[in-house]
Amino acid sequence: MLKMMSSFTVLATALATGPASAVDVDPSIPAYSKSSGVDGSLKSMGSDTLNNLMTLWAEGFMGQYPNVKIEIEGKGSGTAPPALISGTAQFGPMSRPMRPTEIDDFEKKWGYKPTAFRNAVDALAVFVHKDNPIKCLSLEQLDQIFSKTRKRGAKSDVTTWGQVGVTGEWAATAVSMYGRNSASGTYGYFKETALANGDYKDTVKEQPGSSAVVQAVASDKSAIGYSGIGYRTADVKAVAISNETGGECFDPSPETAYAGDYPITRFLYTYVNKNPGRTLEPLRAEFIKYVLSKDGQEGVIKDGYYPLPAAVVDEDLAVLGLKAGS
Amino acid sequence: MTSTSNLAPTASSNLSRTVPAKADDVRSRGEPFTWLLGGALALGCLMIAGLLALVVWNGFVTFIPKPIEVLTENSGAISAGERVRQESFRPAPDVVAKLSATARENVAGNGGYATRFLIKTGNFDLYGEDFKWVADFDVATRSLPRDMVLVERMEWGPLIGRLIGMTVDGTSVAVTDIADPRFVDAHRAARDRWRKIADLERDDIGGINARIEQERLELRSIELSEGRGSESYRRAAVTYESVAAALAKDHQRSTAEAAALVDTNKGFTATFADAQGTSKTVALDAIVRLYAANDLSWFDKIAIYLARWWEFLSDDPREANTEGGVWPALFGTFTMTLLMVVAVAPFGIVTALYLREYARQGRFVAFVRICVNNLAGVPSIVYGVFGLGFFAYLVGGTIDEVFFQERLPSPTFGTGGLLWSSLTLALLTVPVVIVATEEALSAVPRSIREASLACGASKWQTIKYVVLPRAMPGILTGIILAMARGAGEVAPLMLVGVVKLAPALPIDGTFPFIHLERSFMHLGFHIYDVGFQSRNSEAGKPMVFVTTMLLMTVVFGMNLAAILIRNRLKTRFATAAF
Numbered sequence: 093m094l095k096m097m098s099s100f101t102v103l104a105t106a107l108a109t110g111p112a113s114a115v116d117v118d119p120s121i122p123a124y125s126k127s128s129g130v131d132g133s134l135k136s137m138g139s140d141t142l143n144n145l146m147t148l149w150a151e152g153f154m155g156q157y158p159n160v161k162i163e164i165e166g167k168g169s170g171t172a173p174p175a176l177i178s179g180t181a182q183f184g185p186m187s188r189p190m191r192p193t194e195i196d197d198f199e200k201k202w203g204y205k206p207t208a209f210r211n212a213v214d215a216l217a218v219f220v221h222k223d224n225p226i227k228c229l230s231l232e233q234l235d236q237i238f239s240k241t242r243k244r245g246a247k248s249d250v251t252t253w254g255q256v257g258v259t260g261e262w263a264a265t266a267v268s269m270y271g272r273n274s275a276s277g278t279y280g281y282f283k284e285t286a287l288a289n290g291d292y293k294d295t296v297k298e299q300p301g302s303s304a305v306v307q308a309v310a311s312d313k314s315a316i317g318y319s320g321i322g323y324r325t326a327d328v329k330a331v332a333i334s335n336e337t338g339g340e341c342f343d344p345s346p347e348t349a350y351a352g353d354y355p356i357t358r359f360l361y362t363y364v365n366k367n368p369g370r371t372l373e374p375l376r377a378e379f380i381k382y383v384l385s386k387d388g389q390e391g392v393i394k395d396g397y398y399p400l401p402a403a404v405v406d407e408d409l410a411v412l413g414l415k416a417g418s
Numbered sequence: 419m420t421s422t423s424n425l426a427p428t429a430s431s432n433l434s435r436t437v438p439a440k441a442d443d444v445r446s447r448g449e450p451f452t453w454l455l456g457g458a459l460a461l462g463c464l465m466i467a468g469l470l471a472l473v474v475w476n477g478f479v480t481f482i483p484k485p486i487e488v489l490t491e492n493s494g495a496i497s498a499g500e501r502v503r504q505e506s507f508r509p510a511p512d513v514v515a516k517l518s519a520t521a522r523e524n525v526a527g528n529g530g531y532a533t534r535f536l537i538k539t540g541n542f543d544l545y546g547e548d549f550k551w552v553a554d555f556d557v558a559t560r561s562l563p564r565d566m567v568l569v570e571r572m573e574w575g576p577l578i579g580r581l582i583g584m585t586v587d588g589t590s591v592a593v594t595d596i597a598d599p600r601f602v603d604a605h606r607a608a609r610d611r612w613r614k615i616a617d618l619e620r621d622d623i624g625g626i627n628a629r630i631e632q633e634r635l636e637l638r639s640i641e642l643s644e645g646r647g648s649e650s651y652r653r654a655a656v657t658y659e660s661v662a663a664a665l666a667k668d669h670q671r672s673t674a675e676a677a678a679l680v681d682t683n684k685g686f687t688a689t690f691a692d693a694q695g696t697s698k699t700v701a702l703d704a705i706v707r708l709y710a711a712n713d714l715s716w717f718d719k720i721a722i723y724l725a726r727w728w729e730f731l732s733d734d735p736r737e738a739n740t741e742g743g744v745w746p747a748l749f750g751t752f753t754m755t756l757l758m759v760v761a762v763a764p765f766g767i768v769t770a771l772y773l774r775e776y777a778r779q780g781r782f783v784a785f786v787r788i789c790v791n792n793l794a795g796v797p798s799i800v801y802g803v804f805g806l807g808f809f810a811y812l813v814g815g816t817i818d819e820v821f822f823q824e825r826l827p828s829p830t831f832g833t834g835g836l837l838w839s840s841l842t843l844a845l846l847t848v849p850v851v852i853v854a855t856e857e858a859l860s861a862v863p864r865s866i867r868e869a870s871l872a873c874g875a876s877k878w879q880t881i882k883y884v885v886l887p888r889a890m891p892g893i894l895t896g897i898i899l900a901m902a903r904g905a906g907e908v909a910p911l912m913l914v915g916v917v918k919l920a921p922a923l924p925i926d927g928t929f930p931f932i933h934l935e936r937s938f939m940h941l942g943f944h945i946y947d948v949g950f951q952s953r954n955s956e957a958g959k960p961m962v963f964v965t966t967m968l969l970m971t972v973v974f975g976m977n978l979a980a981i982l983i984r985n986r987l988k989t990r991f992a993t994a995a996f
Binding site: 115131132140143144147148150151158159161162163164165166167179180222223225260300301302303304306307310322323324325326327393394395396 | 507508510511536542543546547549550551573574616619620623624627631736737738739829833912917918919920922937949950951952953954955956958
C-alpha cells in the first residue's frame, strides 16, 4: 500500500465511488465515538498546507479529550520526514507523498517504512486576480507560463496574458507568477504534474505560505499563482483547468475532483511511525480515527478542502489496523 | 558640524583641524545641513507615526459592531453581511453591455468606473464562502432589518440570520427575539454549563491525569535505576497500583459529571434562518455572543466592544487561531522576554565590566570588541539555527539522557522550548547590553575613580560602590534596548520553541509550576501565522492588526516599566552620592 497513489488517474479510479454532489461528508463515514483512557501529548510537524487542518483537528480532538496535548508546527512538507525520523514528532502531515530517499532515511533508522494515511482531497487551484477575464488554462499553458524548460513540449514561452487567449486591454499585460518555496509539497506537486518535472522560471516569485500566494495574487492584477483550493478568498478567482489546450475545462469543485476530471487533484497525507509488527498505541490510534471520522472530515470542509470518500477512509484504516467507530 | 565643538574637550586630536577664516561662512554653509538633518528627522518621525497610526486605527476599529446590510441584487440573489471595504473598478465590456440604460450611463459618466464593496456574509458552513464582492450597479434594494442577528460561534465563524425558534431541554419554544428573557436565560445557563464543563475537564480531570502520569514516571525511574526484579520496584509497583486505582475512581466521577452536563446542553439549541431563508440550528452553548446588529444603542455597542476586547485578551484561540483570543501568546511573549532579561543582564554586564575595567586595553581586547559589535549584525535566523543545534539538540539532548531517561524517546528538553528560546534571544541581544554597559562605564569620570582609590578603596570596592552606581542608568538603557529587540523578534523563535498551537501555558498549577521545557505561543509568530497561514486571509486581517497593536503595547509597557525603574535608580544614586 505504500506505493502512494500520486497520479490523478489512479486517484480517479479510487474516487469514482465517492459522493457526487455538494461538499458534505460521505454519509457512510461514522461519527467519532469517544473511547476511554486516552491522554498524553502529541506533536505534529510538517506541511504548511495542512497546518490549519491539523490545528482544527487538534482543537476538535482536545475537545474530546481535554487532557491530550497536541502541538502543531507547519513549516513545509520537507520538515516532516526528519521530525519523524528523529522522533520529535508523532505525526508528519505532508502535501505530497514521501520521496524514496526520505523513505530510505527513515528505514535506515527504524528498520521499517513509514506508514501514511490520506487526510483530504485537495484540488490545487490556479488563482488569478478576480478581474482577470481568463476562463480556462490547459496544463500545457501552465507549463508555458511557469516553466523555463517546458517539458510538456510547447515551443513558445508565455509572458503576456494575450498569449493565452485573453483579449482587450489585458492582452498586452505581462503575466506575473507567484509560487511556493521549495520546502513546500505544493511546490513539488505542481512541478511534477503541471510542469512534468520541468524547472520553474527564475521570475516565479516564491512565497512563504499558501495564504501568502493568494494575498499576492489578490493585490497584483496581472498575477497568477497556485495554492490549495482551501485558501481561496473573494479577491481571487480559481481558473478552470483542462488537460489539453482546447480540451474540456474543469472548475475545481468537489465533483470534478472526485471524478478525477480536474487535472491537478491530489491527496493530502499524514505519515506516522508505525512498527508493522505492533498495533498503534491508543493515543495515536484515536487521533487517526478522529481524523478519518465524520467529525474530522467536517474539519476538512471547514478548512476549504474536500473530504475523503468512505472507500478511501476504510482502506486507510485497514492499512493502519484500525476500525472506525470502535 | 556644530557637534565637533562639543566633543572637542574629550577628543584632543580634533584641535588640529583647520578652522575656516570667517565664522559667517560656516553658518551660511551649515544652514542647508541643518535643514537636511531636521528634514531627515521629520521624515523618520512621520513614517513611524504613520505606521503606528495605521496599526492603532485598524486595531481599534476591529471590534466595533458594524451594521448588517441586506442586499437584493438585480438577479434576485439576496445576501446579508457587514460591509468591509470598497473599491472602484472598471467593469468588463460584456458586463456593462448587459446593464440597464441608467446604470450604463452612470458607469460611462464615471469614466468607465463603478464601485463595488466587499461584504462579510459569514455562514461559511452553508455556502462555502464567507466574503463576497457586490458591484453597486447590481444592487436593487438595500435595507437594514432590525431583526438581523450576528451570531459569533465556537465553530465555523459568524452566522448571520434571523432567530426563528429554539429548543429548551429538548422541547421547541416559539421565540423569535433574541432579547426574549426565555432565550437570554437559556443561553446564559448553557454557557455557564459549558464553562463548568471546561473547568471540570481542565482542572479536575487534568489534575488527576497529571498525578497518574507523575506516579507512572516515578515507577519508571525506579525501574530504570533498580531494575524490574528488585524489591523496591515491586513495592513501588504495589503502591502505584493502589494510588492509580483511587485516582481512576476520581477520574470516573468527574468524567461522569462532565458527561451529564454535556447531555443537558444537547437539549438547548437555537435555529436561525439566513437572508435567503436557509435554516441552521446551533447549540446554545456554542454561541459565544449574539446581537441584533441594526438595533443597538450606543451603550450596547460599547458593551459588545469591551466584551470582545476582553475575550481577545483572556481567551484561548479558536478555529486555527483566526478567532477567539490570544491569551496564550500574550503570556508566552511576556514570560519569554522576562526570562531573556534574566539571562542577558548579568552575562552582558559581567562581560562588559571585565572588558572595560580589568582587561589590559590592547589589540586583543580591541579585537574582542569588534567581534562583539559584529555579533549584533549577524542575521537573527542564524541565532535560531545555533540555538536549535546547540541548546536544543546538544545541551537539551544531554539533559534528557541524564535526568529524563524515563520519558525517552519523547524529548523533554531535547526539543525547542521556553528556556532555549529565551537563551537564544539572550545571545542575540547580549552585544547590545555589552556595548551599552561599556559606554556607561567609560562615562564615569576618571577623577571619581581616583578619588575613591586615593581614599584607600580597593579596585573592586571602587567598582562596586562608585563606578557601578554611576553607570547603572546607562546599563539599564542597554537592557531596555535588548528587551525591545528581543520581544519583537520572531525568526529565531520559530526554530527553538514557538509553535502555532501550544496546548498548555509555560506556567501553571501543576508541579513544578514553571515548565521551562514547554513550547509556547508568541504574539509575533501569531501575527505571521494569522496573516500568512490562515485559510481566509481576508478574515484574518483584522486579527493581524489587533495582535500587532497588542504586541507593540506589550513592548511599550515593558520598556516603560524599565524606564521608570531606571529613573528611580537615578534619583536614588544622585542622593546617595552626597
